Amino acid sequence: MRDASPAKAYALHIAVVALLFVLNFVLPDYHQGLFARIMALAVFAMGYNLLFGYVGLLSLGHAMFFSAGLYGAGLTVYHLGWGVPEAFVAGVACGALLALVIGLLALRTSGVAFMIGTMMFAQVFYLLILYFAAWTGGDQGLVIQQASRVVTVGGDALDLTDPTVRYMSALALFAVVLLITLALVRSRFGRVLVAIRENEERTKMLGYDTGANKLAAVVASGAVCAASGAAYALLFGYVGSSFASVQYSILPLLWVLLGGAATTLGPLIGTLFMYYVTDITSGFTSAYLLIVGVALILLVLFFPKGVLGSIRQRWLGWLP
């Protein structure tokens, strides 16, 4: 089955990216902006999915990786005046480094202890942001001025605050991460990760250093989430501690579970779904959380494996 239809899978993913490209020109202004946010945050969900969906490690602390990217990029621009590309790299590097340290510690545990352990490290990270408010702006956060969010590419100045530039930047990041994810899960490394999720002990007895593989997955996941955070800071110009709060650790889990864990496109669908349910319902009722809650329960009752997971199970077995 794995090798049954790689062409089909790649074609589907390229079609999705192409559709998103066309949407830039078709979507109404507001939704163009919203889609840019959704794509940037879907990268967060994809990073989370890498660890949760494929390796089966449920973390409740991924807000720290997202905000490591957010602050890594935001603070270097704000305090050091770095350019956008350098700041983005700094953000990703911060996330990867943090993930390495946290991975080394938290991977000593598994199951619920891993879940709580990551949550506590994230809480420490959150409090550190508040503690160093002199640099981070604490809970109020910092604004990255429009003037510092311009990239010069071959003599042309690309203003990231321009809606189309912003959309395309978010799309580019999304597409790159999507295709990397697709290649990764189809790779030998991806196969080992799934094997660890299914049965870690057995995987060890096939000669795999599961600890090192898991650590690599944590670092990869942390780096992708940090890329999302760095992009968020640079595209939307705000860095704040609320992104490090536990809420932002639960959100990617929710997005992934809704869209379908261990599916490459599920994170996008889950993020899209949550955003639009909130946005649409908040338009006609102030009790929209109620509707979101009911929607979640109905979804999990009728699509227990998430939207794409259930579709794959019932109809399209070849979906990656």
Add this chain to the structure above:
Amino acid sequence: MKPLLTTKGLSRQFGGLRAVDGVDFALMPGEIRAIIGPNGAGKTTFVSLLSGRVRPSSGTIVFDGADITAMPAYKRVRLGVAYTFQITSVFANLTAFDNVALPVQRTLTDGRTKGQVRTGVMAALERTGLAERAGTLAAHLSYGHQRLLEVAMGLALRPRLLILDEPTQGLADSEIDNFITLVREIAKDATVLLIEHNMPVVMQLADRITVFNSGKILAEGTPDEIRADTQVQDAYLGATHG
């Protein structure tokens, strides 16, 4: 000839229970060795110590001249110690192909192309007669086929020592005959250590037999010697044959 694997005073305690108790053991390259013994004799614990799944309380393990006592399990696998589980533990949600691809890609150190993995996987599946079921989810295979898949995974590791923990459990008689042929073939380029309850299989396959009782080696010898050993008859064979 130097032994492939030796243990010295190998012990493992669980709480107050000495599951394996000061075992000195040696295995020659190329032989098929069977370990037999009553339930709770410490057979599975012993092979778990060899494979690294369980840490010894004391004693040493030497494989091919190197002390591997403290070596983690996955590194032993890389040295060539492969272990197949007593309870079938294939990856139920993966296809038979992917199950075997995992060990195959592990052993490929050069020429990492997709084609090589495929060739290796299909070779292992052919050998175990599962080639036609490559695309089936392991969970959907019959029990007998799952046992064979387990063996195929062990084979794909290209082991120097293949440890089989009760490989014929749950197999039909016709399948057992095929299995015996398979093990003989494996033994052409690997040493085989198997725990087995099915005495006819043991007697047909094993070059030598080690009998465990209460965590200790009770006797060791060729099938004929073991059959003739009165101690063994009292402790074990007597119970089954008598």
Add this chain to the structure above:
Amino acid sequence: MHFGPHLLLAALEGLVTSAVLALTALGLSLVFGVMRIVNVAHGEFFMLGAVLAWAISTAISGHPAIGFVAALVIAPLLVGLVAFLAEWLVLRRLNYNPESTIVATIGMLYIIQQLALTFYGPEARPVEPPFSYRILLPWFGYSGYKLSVVAASAILLVITWLVLTRTRIGLIMRATQYDRETAQAFGIPVERVYAGVFAVGAMLAAIAAVLIVPISQAHYLMGQDPLLLSFIVVIIGGLGSLRGTVVAAVLIGLSDGIVSMFFSPTLAKIIATLVVAMVLVFRPQGLFGTAPR
């Protein structure tokens, strides 16, 4: 203030935190231990208990103690009923799949929170304590009610322990926790046990909340902190260990109070959290769990 009295105060404060935390965490631990599900809505049951306590105690006139006692009886029952219905209508249908239940309980969290906001409002509202006696120590004054919370919690914990260890219901629960299939084979109505455990878990949280509202007010967002702390307590204490849950609650409550003596408050929080995280990392089976082979 001198070191001794300061330590005493920190310890007293820590004990109050521990007492409420132990009850809340015990509820979570039961659900976690017996049903093997992560109930993200546990903190909302806590909040619901507090909000109902406010509603009940303000509806009843007369001496504040009457309203408080009524709240202590009625609020947990109502919360238990809500939890029972939630289990019946949703969790059962999910077959207690760990991932699905996480999403479903996040859904419940939103629903309960929104209902509280709509019908109760966004304000923080106080409940009058049944009595307000200020214990005058040589160095500072201390709330008598706070100490009574510690006592009440201790009594409730002992009762729970007796129920779990000395009664048939407790035996059934432990059997179900140990092995669901075998329990079923022995004729234990596992489904009813699950519904009961889920309701009792929520009720314990609600009782803790009723005890705490006279100290800190009812507010529709008050559920988050107890949820996170309860998770920590349950894991540090070791899954399914009542003794571990209580000890971990005391440890966390006291460490929070005492660490705050030596560092600036936020730094103290950071250090306390980090210390507990490290305990978890280097002793993942919990303080009272047994190490796996």
Add this chain to the structure above:
Amino acid sequence: MADKNGFFDLSKTTLSRRTALKGMAAGAGLALAPGFVRYSQAQSSAPIKIGFQSHRTGIGAAYGRWYERTSAAAVKAINDAGGISGRPVELVIEDDGTDPARGAEVVAKFAKQHKTDIVFGTLFSHVVIGSAPAAGENKIPYFVVSEGHHVASTKLNRYVFQPGITDVKSQIQAMAPWIAANAGKKVTQIFPDFAFGYDHRDYLPPALKAQGADVIAQIAIPPTESSFTKYFPQIPAETEVIYHVMVGPAVLTFVKELGEFYGSQRPQLFGFIDSLEAVDINSPGLEFLDGSHFWEGSPRYAQPDDSAAQKAYRAAVGIDDNGAAVGDPKDVSTAAHMFGCWETLYVVKKAMEDAGYKGPEDRAKLVEATEALKEFAEGPEHPQGPKTFNGKIHQCFGIQNISKVEGGKLKVVHKTKIEDGLYEPEGDYTTQAL
């Protein structure tokens, strides 16, 4: 509220981007759709739409509810008097969840989907700061009622204004002389360990120093805290005044625990009413506050010398003499801040009329007209009192009240002068491009 949800209503898209698609099949199909052509500019009678970013959910919900009521009352009063330039005013409300990320989305939604003329509202400073970039990028004026110093610090952008409420830095500076003269010279500060508290942490010590008083200890409480007693031993024994400013649902606990800790042997207390906004001062446990003093932006309780404007304002908003909702004495208002919504809307009216504002294409003119404002006279439009406005830092400065808790009510005992709260501007927004 015509277009609450216009996802599929293509009439709301602008042509600019779509020109890029000219000739493409998708674009061709769309161009044929009815109503595709962009609306011509609003008719002169069409309402002026004000996007109201409200804390309906989240930690700020108690404030949000009263901000909405006050704003609705102000809009009604403005419309009853003929609207803005003869056009009616319409509020379009979106919930920001008291969350900076959602706040920014809501600002974009106002600008691009609801096509409101301006954005207005919101209190919590992290939401204001998180939303400011979106306002700047969409070039939509953003009028906040947040009292934080962030607008006046000139760290935001030219589209953000705070013309209806004095910022915290100014408030503190105006309070300091009274504290030093009447409460005591040795002050211990207790404040939340996040940005709202930092304004107090940073600006009070120099302000007191100038009056010959000292801050002898600063106790920053972590935002996740729900119990405070354990921090009280850090209050030095020689403290004469405890200066407390806490926000969030735990503040009642804070005051009650302070009461249990000290009993009647307490130092003087001076607090910012932010701690007890929307909370009944007669709640059980708060007896301890009797005789202590609070800052109030606008007095919660009706005062004997209230102006006619103040009385009319209270009646319009629907609060009784105790500052609670008329008919529901338990529903206590956020009187000390919400007046800012009323006054801000009148500032918007003034600025729009000054600018001859016609529609979104005049937003830049509106910004400049607002910056040109200098003074707001006390009266029905500014019931809290007179104010000056500094167009360079987009911040207004008004009088402050110090009230004493007496017999379960807050009685104003001192009113500061505008000059007490003036400080050197830290920058100049008008140099930024529009």
